[in-house]
Amino acid sequence: MPIIENFSNFLESEVLKTPTGYDYKLGLFITPQSQRGQICKLNALSVVLNALHKIHDMPKPPPLRKDKNHPDSLRQQAKERYGSTVGEIYSAKTLAQIAADNGYDHSSVVTANSFTDYNWTIIRSVNSGEAPILFYDIDLEGEPARMKSHREHAAVVVGYYVNKKQELGFIVSQGGNYYWAKAEDIYLSTNQLNPNRASEVFWKLDNEWYDLYNLRFSPQTLFSQPSDQRLALPLPLEDGGLKNKVLIIHNKPKLVPKNSFWSPSPLKLNSDESTRLFSECLDREHIPYQNTPGQ
Numbered sequence: 001m002p003i004i005e006n007f008s009n010f011l012e013s014e015v016l017k018t019p020t021g022y023d024y025k026l027g028l029f030i031t032p033q034s035q036r037g038q039i040c041k042l043n044a045l046s047v048v049l050n051a052l053h054k055i056h057d058m059p060k061p062p063p064l065r066k067d068k069n070h071p072d073s074l075r076q077q078a079k080e081r082y083g084s085t086v087g088e089i090y091s092a093k094t095l096a097q098i099a100a101d102n103g104y105d106h107s108s109v110v111t112a113n114s115f116t117d118y119n120w121t122i123i124r125s126v127n128s129g130e131a132p133i134l135f136y137d138i139d140l141e142g143e144p145a146r147m148k149s150h151r152e153h154a155a156v157v158v159g160y161y162v163n164k165k166q167e168l169g170f171i172v173s174q175g176g177n178y179y180w181a182k183a184e185d186i187y188l189s190t191n192q193l194n195p196n197r198a199s200e201v202f203w204k205l206d207n208e209w210y211d212l213y214n215l216r217f218s219p220q221t222l223f224s225q226p227s228d229q230r231l232a233l234p235l236p237l238e239d240g241g242l243k244n245k246v247l248i249i250h251n252k253p254k255l256v257p258k259n260s261f262w263s264p265s266p267l268k269l270n271s272d273e274s275t276r277l278f279s280e281c282l283d284r285e286h287i288p289y290q291n292t293p294g295q
Contacts, residue, residue, distance in 0.1 A: 001142045004171065004178040014169070014180060016162045024161035026171070027126035028251065029055060034176030037208050039064065039087035042074045044133045044154035045095050047173055048249050049104060051131060056251045059103030074098060083233045086202050090152075090235040092135065092245040099249050106250040113244050115187050119168055121246050122157055122183075130251060132157045134172070135242035136189035142174065144181055144189040149197040152242060155179075193243040197235060204228035 004010045016023040030051050035043040042064060049061035066073035078084035081101070082094050089095055096107040112118035125132040138153045139145040155174040160183070163169050168183040200211050205225075235241055 001138070001144065001172075001174075001179040001181045004180055007178075010180065014161070014163055016164050016166060022161075024159055024171075025123075025126055026159035027129055027157065028052070028131035030131050030156055030158050030173045032173040032176045032178060033064065035064070037087055038202060038211060039075055040174070041089040041095055041133075041135075041154040042078060042087055042098075044156050044174075045099060045247075045249075046074055047156050048131050048133060049099065049102065052104065052249065052251050058252065061102045061104075074102075077101060085230045085232045088200065088202070088232055090197060090232075090241060091239050092133075092242055092247045093239060095133070095247055096249075104249050106252075108246075108248045108250065110246045110248065111240070111244050112246055115184065118187050118190070118244065118246070119183055122170065123160055125246070125248050126157060126160055128250075130248055131173075133247040133249075134170075134186060134190065135193065135245055135247075136186050137193065138189075142179065144185040146189055146192045148192065149194040149241070152193060152197070190242070190244050193241060195241040195243045196237055197241055199232045199234045202230045202232065204230075 011017075011022045011024070028048070028051050030047055033043055033047050033050075046061065046064045049058075052058040053060050062072045062074055062077070063070045064074050066076050075084075075087045077098055078087060078089060078094070082089075082097065092109045096109055099105075099107055110121050112121045122132050122134070133154055133156055135152065135154050137145045137147040137149065137151045139147075139151065145151060153174070155172040157170050158173055158178060159171040161169050161171065161180070163182070169180055170183055170186060172179050172181065202211055
């Protein structure tokens with residue numbers, strides 16, 4: 001899943017250009033958050049809640065992790081109220097419940113069992129100015145993979161696009177950056193997730209928790225041994241896990257200028273307009289943006 005380091009370059013190299021502009025659409029403006037430990041699902045939820053708070057004046061969520069200034073956190077709530085061992089979440093319903101606990105009680109958990117339904121669920125959500133959360137396996141490079149939930153992951157959809165082969169793709173936020181991926185690759189990954197995945201074992205190493213897969217590839221294991229071990233609670237069979245799930249935390253209506261870059265109406269902008277408007281948004285959110293010469 002290639003990183004988007006320069007949005008203009010991404011448009012020119014990957015996105016279909018039509019007579020009216022590049023064929024893409026952005027939804028809720030998302031600021032990516034880096035993470036550590038077994039909290040990718042909570043991180044995805046945190047990213048969406050923080051965006052809804054900033055843009056739509058919805059309740060301010062607690063931080064992802066607690067600190068001396070914040071005794072409460074999403075991770076702490078997951079552990080105390082929903083049986084999470086180290087911050088892991090195996091259920092989209094649990095994420096929706098955590099959102100509701102923090103004032104975001106209007107959400108949808110959609111199970112899309114076909115490629116068409118999956119894509120349209122995401123497209124409709126983005127067109128409504130939302131940022132759906134997706135679940136799929138990733139490999140060590142962050143690419144969508146098919147690993148039967150052994151590398152289960154969550155990412156937030158920032159927008160969608162049509163590539164030069166006229167294939168649908170998604171722009172996602174994960175691990176502190178923007179990435180792009182083909183919709184088909186993400187669907188094939190979510191479609192093979194195990195709906196009844198077994199409980200994971202976690203090992204603590206240098207004050208952080210690792211699952212078995214990450215432990216095998218961690219440089220820290222060459223120099224030290226785990227100091228603790230914990231077993232996650234099993235997922236109830238009736239839950240169904242994260243296979244083909246799309247979690248949407250809905251926003252409340254807010255009027256925006258008709259020509260706003262984040263207007264719910266679809267926009268197709270030329271290269272100069274896209275570069276200018278997107279760079280302005282990134283600058284407001286203090287996200288590094290590199291403009292290439294000649295654009």
